[in-house]
Amino acid sequence: xxxxxxxxxKVFCALGVSAILAGMPVIGHAWEPQKPVxxxxxxxxxxxxxxAVRLLQSIIASEKMAPVPFTxxxxxxGSGAEALVHVNGKKGDNHTIxxxxxxxxxxxxxxxxxxxxxxxxxPIARMAExxxxxxxxxxxxxxxxxxxxxxxxxxxxxxxxxAGTGKNxxxxxxxxxxxxxxxxxxxxxxxxxxxxxxxxxxxxxADSTVNNPSEQLGFYEAGxxxxxxxFTDNRLPLFPDAPTFxxxxxxxxxxxxxxxxxxxxxxxxxxxxxxxLFTKVFNSAKWQExxxxxxxxxxxxxxxxxMSYWKRERDIHEVMLKKMGAIK
Amino acid sequence: xxxxxxxxxxxxxxxxxAQNLLLIIGGCALGLFIGAMPGLGSVNGVAILLPLTFLVPxxxxxxxxxxxxxxxxxxxxxxxxxxGIPGASTAVATTFDGRPxxxxxxxxxxxxxxxxxxxxxxxxxxxxxxxxxxxxxxxxLVFGAPEEFALMMLAFATxxxxxxxxxxxxxxxxxxxxxxxxxxxxxxxxxxxxVLWDITGFLHGVNFLVLAIGIYGxxxxxxxxxxxxxxxxxxxxxxxxVSVARTFAALRELVKTWKSTVMxxxxxxxxxxxxxxxxxxxxLMAYGIAKQISREPEKFGNGAIEGVCAPEAANNxxxxxxxxxxxxxxxxxSPTTAILLGxxxxxxxxxxxxxxxDHSEFVWxxxxxLYAANLFTLLINIAFIPVFIxxxxxxxxxxxxxxxxxxxIGGYAPTQDMHDVWxxxxxxIVGYLMRKLDYPLAPAVLxxxxxxxxxxxxxxxxxxSEGSFMIFFExxxxxPIMVVALLLLFLPVFKMIYDRVRKPQAERxxx
Numbered sequence: 001x002x003x004x005x006x007x008x009x010k011v012f013c014a015l016g017v018s019a020i021l022a023g024m025p026v027i028g029h030a031w032e033p034q035k036p037v038x039x040x041x042x043x044x045x046x047x048x049x050x051x052a053v054r055l056l057q058s059i060i061a062s063e064k065m066a067p068v069p070f071t072x073x074x075x076x077x078g079s080g081a082e083a084l085v086h087v088n089g090k091k092g093d094n095h096t097i098x099x100x101x102x103x104x105x106x107x108x109x110x111x112x113x114x115x116x117x118x119x120x121x122x123p124i125a126r127m128a129e130x131x132x133x134x135x136x137x138x139x140x141x142x143x144x145x146x147x148x149x150x151x152x153x154x155x156x157x158x159x160x161x162x163a164g165t166g167k168n169x170x171x172x173x174x175x176x177x178x179x180x181x182x183x184x185x186x187x188x189x190x191x192x193x194x195x196x197x198x199x200x201x202x203x204x205x206a207d208s209t210v211n212n213p214s215e216q217l218g219f220y221e222a223g224x225x226x227x228x229x230x231f232t233d234n235r236l237p238l239f240p241d242a243p244t245f246x247x248x249x250x251x252x253x254x255x256x257x258x259x260x261x262x263x264x265x266x267x268x269x270x271x272x273x274x275x276x277l278f279t280k281v282f283n284s285a286k287w288q289e290x291x292x293x294x295x296x297x298x299x300x301x302x303x304x305x306x307m308s309y310w311k312r313e314r315d316i317h318e319v320m321l322k323k324m325g326a327i328k
Numbered sequence: 329x330x331x332x333x334x335x336x337x338x339x340x341x342x343x344x345x346a347q348n349l350l351l352i353i354g355g356c357a358l359g360l361f362i363g364a365m366p367g368l369g370s371v372n373g374v375a376i377l378l379p380l381t382f383l384v385p386x387x388x389x390x391x392x393x394x395x396x397x398x399x400x401x402x403x404x405x406x407x408x409x410x411x412g413i414p415g416a417s418t419a420v421a422t423t424f425d426g427r428p429x430x431x432x433x434x435x436x437x438x439x440x441x442x443x444x445x446x447x448x449x450x451x452x453x454x455x456x457x458x459x460x461x462x463x464x465x466x467x468x469l470v471f472g473a474p475e476e477f478a479l480m481m482l483a484f485a486t487x488x489x490x491x492x493x494x495x496x497x498x499x500x501x502x503x504x505x506x507x508x509x510x511x512x513x514x515x516x517x518x519x520x521x522x523v524l525w526d527i528t529g530f531l532h533g534v535n536f537l538v539l540a541i542g543i544y545g546x547x548x549x550x551x552x553x554x555x556x557x558x559x560x561x562x563x564x565x566x567x568x569x570v571s572v573a574r575t576f577a578a579l580r581e582l583v584k585t586w587k588s589t590v591m592x593x594x595x596x597x598x599x600x601x602x603x604x605x606x607x608x609x610x611x612l613m614a615y616g617i618a619k620q621i622s623r624e625p626e627k628f629g630n631g632a633i634e635g636v637c638a639p640e641a642a643n644n645x646x647x648x649x650x651x652x653x654x655x656x657x658x659x660x661x662s663p664t665t666a667i668l669l670g671x672x673x674x675x676x677x678x679x680x681x682x683x684x685x686d687h688s689e690f691v692w693x694x695x696x697x698l699y700a701a702n703l704f705t706l707l708i709n710i711a712f713i714p715v716f717i718x719x720x721x722x723x724x725x726x727x728x729x730x731x732x733x734x735x736x737i738g739g740y741a742p743t744q745d746m747h748d749v750w751x752x753x754x755x756x757i758v759g760y761l762m763r764k765l766d767y768p769l770a771p772a773v774l775x776x777x778x779x780x781x782x783x784x785x786x787x788x789x790x791x792x793s794e795g796s797f798m799i800f801f802e803x804x805x806x807x808p809i810m811v812v813a814l815l816l817l818f819l820p821v822f823k824m825i826y827d828r829v830r831k832p833q834a835e836r837x838x839x
Binding site: 189195204 | 379520523666
């Protein structure tokens, strides 16, 4: 008798607690992550994307923006294919997000067998667009603008070496652009990672590169390399003396997205939570400082605007890859 | 020179601040543990602990992470020697002779050898770092694809004599390693390749640790189970003891191995400063060369103390060396320094040639901390050797499941993919069968480490030269390295011819 009463009280107690727990989300946030969030990186440890993710992780942790940690998981395989397949398989998962580059468009286009349709992913936030510039070694006193560059590259023909990150990558697209636009025969040599590419130029094992500013910054500041022109809409504040290709008459504008993507079929509440979180991160002093330092462009894009941006970019990349002969 | 000493003194003042000193000791101890846990290794350890360092100033943070990196280089040797499972990729070469020593009841000698060699390697490299950073950074900078390939050829050449006498079995083993290293993604063509049976797990390639833990950890287990079953329940390892007298005897013997240790230190440091190579090829090459220069090469693989000292000196020296391109060029000399570079971005520091000028307290604090970390890890390590030896006295029936579990964790940790765990078990069984049939395993391990470094370098060079192999001989650094590599490669052939000519003569003389 006594015992059963006690049990009954326990049951009621439990019911009460769970009622309060169930009611809590309504009082506080609409949705909050309940366990650590897996933050998939489409590239290896130590690359540009990885560094950015670890910075985002540190901002979220040090400013206490989320109740759980965000754990970076690197899936570099197959030029992002491994990461895409992994996240694509997590339908309806509210605790998996991914940091993407332009391989987000090009890898599914080039490998239709993966069965990845990027419009199924949940758009969260575009945090930046990285820029590209044309670089040569500072010892090349004869090259001070694009005209000089074209003259020198023409003279050397196919012995002119352009180093870049991987075949059919962003760097390869831009090299093809330059070869066609200026009737050059530069030879493209693929290396692993932008840092390595930057070093090949500084060590004079390559004649030119189309590195991101963040990759060349160390050598640029030491006066080892110089930027001739940028593939952007406007001149970059960090490189005021480098004209845009638009200014000098070739219409070459190309950016690399740095975007946070959610698993397909993520709940509306979770998507709204991440939108809100990454908007806060975007506006934080640390992220803004990083953007300025690394010469990043591109405003914050979320939700439907981000989705239509993806569709537009994917179509652009499809045309470019066809031109290169990388896809049919 | 005086200027350098002044800056180093400044660095030591930073190191001797109470908080930094605590960070070094804590980092070394933690690193020892991380290194000793199979599969965890310094890369994962540093990545996991990176967020912790947001709490301290950048100099404290890099000192802490560098101490972990350092400690892990020592720690890796512990499980290599005691359990036969490489604690980290950098410690694979240490298993080759460390494990046989432990089986002979000489685990204490191997552990002391590893600790002292690590200390020597660390000390030599940090002194080189202090005084010759700028010229060496220049070498790292001009080292292009042809030079990298020449160096990899040298590494392969040093290993030719490593297998059994059966040259075909050695070649077979190397080929298996090379094929496995080609699985995954080809950066030169930008296409996935050898994605066996279209399993997505193969897209990230075959992780080197999966193969190493598979054939050494799991394979060793199966081997011991067989011995154990047939041997009627005797202990997995010979009883090891540790005493002051034994320690001094071991130290006296170590003095005789100074040549291998110094060679390992210099080689490790040099390989370490080259971008992308890192401590693993450095330690494997040091092992190969130690065997080549030894008077008793036949002892290697059966418990030669030089086989422990050379790779251990090399991996510690390489870890210091790989800091050089990280700081001066902003490119990682090893996977771990790649993570440290990420940390520098978070702390708002721009690595590159300007760092030494703009943030000299950061750079010199780090260099001074390496001196301190080196000493502390040695002391911690020596103090714990009796504890490690105790572990070996655990009965096999208890130790075996623990080792098996550690292997599984080690296979899972680097990629966090169950696919790699299954693969590791398959490698374990295949490795066991290969050993039964007397195929050497070390060449396969070497090939899977060096393959992914050698192949792109070869193809990049040939793209640049438009297909001409002369590019490897025409360049200032590549040429001499390549010539030495080819000489070493054909050394066994010369020896064979020499023996054929000499022996009959000797017999005739005798007769």
